[in-house]
Amino acid sequence: MTPARLGSIGILCGALGISLHAADLSKYRGLEFGMTLAAAAKHVGAQPADTKLIHQRPAVIQQMDWTPRQPLLADTEKDPVKEALLCFFNGALSRIIVTYDRYKIKGMTAEDVIDAISLTYGAPTKPEAQIAYHSNYAEVARVLARWDAPEYSYDLVRTGDQSTFAMVLYSKRLDALAQASIIQAIKLEAQEAPQREIDRQKEREKEERLLLEKARSANKPNFRP
Secondary structure (H helix, E strand, O other): OOHHHHHHHHHHHHOOOOOOOOOOOOOOOOOOOOHHHHHHHHOOOOOOHOEEEEEEOOOOOOEEOOOOOOOOOOOOOHOOOOEEEEEEOOOOOEEEEEEOOOOOOOOOOOHHHHHHHHHHOOOEOOEEEEEEEEOOOEEEEEEOOEEOOEEEEEEEEEEOOOOEEEEEEEEHHHHHHHHHHHHHHHHHHHHHHHHHHHHHHHHHHHHHHHHHHHHHHHHHHOOOO
């Protein structure tokens, strides 16, 4: 293994946020699956109001953007993590999606990244599986490697545009509940879409009538032939 590759692997290991001797999949950089939205926001220096509401029924699904910075790395500029997305199910942290900066892992193959992560978590499985991975490009992604525990899983995937890699970290119980809720929410929204469009049209017509009435009230007294 070349020195450059070893260096890249070492950087990725540091970015995981835990020691080489503790493969605790329940935590990532101080965040813990199941923690409240308020606690997660405080930890990453955000406000609960910064979250985006994705679905409100049948369960509350929210997301929060996060740009991690790993204080354990000697040079934070070498942190390969570009951004992360925190996902919440009814206010509990259920999933973290970590996306690596394509320029900081440039030249690394999938096997290089797998080797780096394996130094922390051990040998992965490579199931023939896909995982929900919502992006601008795709709704699912093929799992390249999986590090598994009874309650948690870390899945390595390629991003939707294939330009880099991402790690999908999740609580199996909470994420399963969230994914089932998202599917149901999409069905509800599709069923209710026609009525929502009718209601929006009625609201637009009401606003137009009010504007016309306001204009009439202003113009009528001043009209001269």
